[in-house]
Amino acid sequence: MELAFNEETFRDDFTFRNSPHAIRRFPFPFHEDRYMYAVNIEPHVPGPKGSVYEFPIDVDEHYVSEMRDRALVLREDPLRCQALPHMMTAQWDLLELLMTAMARDYPEHFALTRDGDRWHWINRPLGLDQRFVFGDALTLPCEPMEYVTRQSQGDFALLDHRDGNLWMDAGMITTQADWSLDFDIGMNFFEWHGPVPLAHEMGVFERALKYLLELRVGSPVRRLNWTMTVNPRLDTSPERYPSWGPDRLSLTPDNIGRKLHLRVELQSFWRLPRSNAIVFPIRCYLISLEDLVTVPKWGRRLPRVLRSLPQQLVDYKGLTRYRDMALEWLARYDDGAATSPGGAPD
């Protein structure tokens, strides 16, 4: 499939759109008609051709516009990108991982030539051509993590592994669902999970941490997380709450199909080779209810799942105000027919 980049916005006039191809490849997170809590971590192995899992680092039609939105966020708030000084080795590891993957899997858009430490990177969609010395941050216009993540979709948290724990010691966080790098930087795995109300029992987190500490180079893992967002807004950070918080008041039965979006995060975890750090990319996919119901199976399943959500989770995900309105709108797409197992369209 030839990749063409959309001209669109994630703020103000919200011209974000999914093409029919983008709709079909949307990572619909519900595998059955009921909501089930599951940690659901699986190996991040290549998936079907055309799916968001086809390549380890997915580049899609929103690439250019998402990168433009990131630049806008950073211009207003440079603290969305931070790295503690000891994370420099991890920064280079991340740059290598992303550049290598993008150049290998999207050769028509990206090229990387390596001659020992002398690297040459070409990013055609963004019109960049950069020669630099790998390991020498002064040969790049900014630090390596910032440089490469201004050119990669999704947020990135870099976790240092020490003392049997993971520490959020660097990150590029501009499209987050309601958490703050500036608040979490320097925290360990348990501290930054502090405010989660469900699955809060220590045991769950201890097991998850133990699992992540075992990660090996070359064997990343992934999981899906989801929430809902009013308007296709990438930047729903606590810092910007005043600008997006009131959006939910704007929903009406007439506009909810267009304005309410299912927001799915493809979270993956990778061991980085030379720093032994872990990178945690959080890639966000948005789809409006209107677009979602063009896949009949999803139109049937989403209302069934939303209806089965425990109230605590409805509140935690911030859906309290509009769940019923969404259910009413979705009802006409659920004819009661059976659905096939798994999340993919029939």
Added chain:
Amino acid sequence: MSIRPRSSPVRVAEIVPVTPFVKRFRLAATDASPLPRYSGGAHIVVEMRDGGVVRRNPYSLTSSPLHDGDYEISVQRAEVSRGGSVFMHDRVRVGDTLAVSAPVNLFMLDWRARKHVLVAGGIGITPFLAQMAQLSAEGRPFELHYCIRSPERGAYREALERCFPGHVRFYCASKGERLDVTQLVASQPLGTHLYVCGPTPLIDATLEAARAAGWPGHNLHAEHFAAPPSGTPFDVYLQRAGLRVYVGEHESLLEAIEAAGVEVPYLCRGGACGQCETAVLGCDGRLQHHDHWLTTADRAAGRKIMPCVSRFDGRELVLDL
């Protein structure tokens, strides 16, 4: 939800005698896909097929983490060998195929350190070889203190002097030279991290001196080179599998369980990482703990065992496997 250690085949590309007791093995990928990269201090588990027996030994990677390509490990022929190191020394030839796990690092450098002080005893030098390549390339302050029994046992001595001049000091016991750990830990700047790898007495003495001098625990790092000890054979009953397994004199409890077809998670196979911790359901006899993982309270309670290194002496042992 455990990540199974994947093993991949490697070809023995080169075998070089380093000292009369140590050989270096260069291991190359068998196909075009490159071997996964790693950080200084990482180890791999090498799987050897010795007739019907599968042996798995952990070895630190000694090649530079900065370069892509082959893995290098250095193997000391154990004086009392359970077979692994003797097999590597006497039976493995250039061109043979072995299987190795993906690298794991249980002896990481702390990147926040203002200075890194490395203390090696004997073959405990191996993890530091890769770490020093990384430290020196990144221009981070470090020094190595390397204790050897006699001149012919000082593996890599010349190479270290050549590559890291001014960063290394040697202490040769047969010449009466001794590392004074008390003095070493007393003279370090704030923010220094201390790493020690070698025989248990050296590790204990170094850590004890540092603690006595008021070093914070988080600045101290040790890697024990504990090979599973041999011992009297015994039987173990695996409750969930419903299997009775015989553990021979020269195999570890973990190896015997694996040979019976039951999988136990592991990383270090040396009693250090905690991964193989197994619940003891019944014990009529004495657990022989050889690990560095269980606490004194754990040992007193007698409900856990680390099968990679520990053994049993008595009538009946039942494990939750």
